[in-house]
Amino acid sequence: MKKAKIGVIVFPGSNCDHDSYYVAETMMKQDARLIWHKDGSIGDVDVVILPGGFSYGDYLRCGAIARFSPVMKDVVRFANNGGLVIGICNGFQVLTEAGLLPGVLLKNKSLLFICKYLHLRVENANTKFTHRCESGEIIEIPIAHGDGNYFTDQDTLKRLEDNQQVVFRYCDRFGNLTDDANPNGSLNNIAGIINEAGNVLGMMPHPERASDPVLKHIDGKKMFESIIQSINPQFQTAENMVSERSV
Amino acid sequence: MFHSNVIVTLKKSILDPQGKAVEQGIHSLGFDAVSDVRIGKYIEMDIDTNSHEDAERITKEISDKLLANLVMESYSFNTESVKE
Numbered sequence: 001m002k003k004a005k006i007g008v009i010v011f012p013g014s015n016c017d018h019d020s021y022y023v024a025e026t027m028m029k030q031d032a033r034l035i036w037h038k039d040g041s042i043g044d045v046d047v048v049i050l051p052g053g054f055s056y057g058d059y060l061r062c063g064a065i066a067r068f069s070p071v072m073k074d075v076v077r078f079a080n081n082g083g084l085v086i087g088i089c090n091g092f093q094v095l096t097e098a099g100l101l102p103g104v105l106l107k108n109k110s111l112l113f114i115c116k117y118l119h120l121r122v123e124n125a126n127t128k129f130t131h132r133c134e135s136g137e138i139i140e141i142p143i144a145h146g147d148g149n150y151f152t153d154q155d156t157l158k159r160l161e162d163n164q165q166v167v168f169r170y171c172d173r174f175g176n177l178t179d180d181a182n183p184n185g186s187l188n189n190i191a192g193i194i195n196e197a198g199n200v201l202g203m204m205p206h207p208e209r210a211s212d213p214v215l216k217h218i219d220g221k222k223m224f225e226s227i228i229q230s231i232n233p234q235f236q237t238a239e240n241m242v243s244e245r246s247v
Numbered sequence: 248m249f250h251s252n253v254i255v256t257l258k259k260s261i262l263d264p265q266g267k268a269v270e271q272g273i274h275s276l277g278f279d280a281v282s283d284v285r286i287g288k289y290i291e292m293d294i295d296t297n298s299h300e301d302a303e304r305i306t307k308e309i310s311d312k313l314l315a316n317l318v319m320e321s322y323s324f325n326t327e328s329v330k331e
Contacts, residue, residue: 060313061316064316065313068313103318104316104319106261107265109262110264111264151318152318185262
């Protein structure tokens with residue numbers, strides 16, 4: 001079966017790059033590769049993952065310096081040509097800094113770094129990144145960030161809402177969008193958004209940390225499966241997943 | 248040679264939880280008259296050019312593209328000639 005070519009960008013300070021690589025390569029049995037940020041080109045890939053971490057130590061602002069890494073020019077070109085790009089956590093911050101997604105991730109309202117499992121409501125399951133979910137489905141995926149407070153101006157917010165570009169929202173376990181369920185102060189409980197063209201997604205929660213059954217939570221797997229199936233419609237599910245076999 | 252000082256601050260409309268926390272500290276210190284504490288960034292740099300206009304243009308471009316994120320921040324700067 002044709003494998004999806006999944007490039008994971010590695011910035012100095014990335015620390016979820018290998019997790020993403022592991023899910024894509026070992027669990028999903030796709031053709032994953034790590035791409036060093038100094039590479040001038042991403043090469044021949046179907047999808048680019050900007051992983052979580054602390055690129056450049058979060059100096060100046062999260063993602064502000066990573067967006068000037070040599071490889072980012074090619075990532076922007078790839079995205080503008082319709083290539084699939086997903087930014088997770090720090091990757092989301094890089095995408096906003098690079099102007100591929102609107103808005104900005106401010107410091108968490110509580111000022112605390114928050115690392116915990118929480119619930120998300122899938123607001124738009126009609127995307128290349130979420131079509132294996134149901135619209136309105138409640139999934140459990142962890143966050144781990146100090147700067148995840150999504151902010152944008154009112155006009156942009158309205159546009160995002162009107163176009164169904166809000167893909168994930170923080171909710172309680174029943175799916176209610178309460179203030180208590182909002183960990184960081186994000187506008188409208190926003191946890192993830194997609195661009196207007198539908199090929200660039202940014203999310204603060206970490207699907208790669210909720211994919212391996214060993215970790216008990218596997219809702220993040222649906223994002224990887226959605227992406228791979230968007231590239232290869234024959235893909236059904238990751239057969240004989242290593243972890244299931246070894247458990 | 249020119250020297251630029253850039254000050255980046257969160258826009259007034261953006262909540263500054265760090266400033267709020269420091270404000271609490273200031274109040275604990277006993278200065279109740281203090282309010283609206285906000286945290287910003289200060290960046291200084293030397294620019295190797297003979298033209299004041301050039302130095303300002305360079306500072307502005309760097310500030311727009313890198314030092315400040317205009318969605319949430321604004322900036323001001325001052326550029327002065329320095330002896331080499």
